[in-house]
Amino acid sequence: MSNLNNIGLDKDQSKKLSDKLGVLLASYTVFYQNTRGYHWNIKGKNFFELHVKFEELYNDLFVKIDDVAERILTLGFTPEHRYSEYASDSLIKESGKVVDGDKAVDEILDSFKALISLQREILDLSDEAGDEGTNAMMSDYITEQEKLVWMYSSYAHNV
Structure with missing residues (x-):
């Protein structure tokens, strides 16, 4: 029992998860700030549509940043x-x-590609560790973001 953290998970596996979640936290934070920039600086014929979409996205990222940080704390790390x-x-x-809205959408799609790949790694690690909390979080994020990739790709005609 001495190698278990407060929620009953192996400390070494939890450390690996925490480290990967730290990369996810960093990635979400940079993506959040990039998206704020797209929202603030977008110009052109699709301004009204994209301005609203970018705000929706950065508001969602703000929540995820907090969720990921709190998951790291739950695993016993800072x-x-x-x-x-x-x-x-x-x-x-x-x-x-x-x-340029098209460039912003392309950068958003690239960001989602990186996030989804990392979250799949975390999903595998959390499965191995028996960490249902992190597993459920990653599964939900992946499902949601795959749909957003489809939607942004459809907008950009990259399907």
């Missing part, structure tokens, strides 16, 4: 909070100022 660390750990890189 989530990173420094943006400098997020920038270096994130799979998603900071975007430049994007005013």
Whole structure:
């Protein structure tokens, strides 16, 4: 029992999960800020439509950032909070100022591709660890984001 954390999971497996969740937290944080930038700076004929969609997306990312940080805490570890660390750990890189809606949508699709891949890795790790909480979270995120990929791809005619 000494190798179990407070929720009954193996500490070593929980550490691996926490580390991957830390990368996810960093990636979500950079994606969130990129999306805020798209929302603020978008111009052109699709401004009204994309401005609203980008706001919906960054509001959802804001919730996920908190959920992932709290999951790291639940596993018994401390989530990173420094943006400098997020920038270096994130799979998603900071975007430049994007005013073109098509470019913003392409960057969003690239970000979702990276997130979904990472979340599948976390899903596998959480399954091996018997961590139903993280498993359910990742499964829900993947399902939701796969639909968003389809929708943004349809908008961009990348289907």
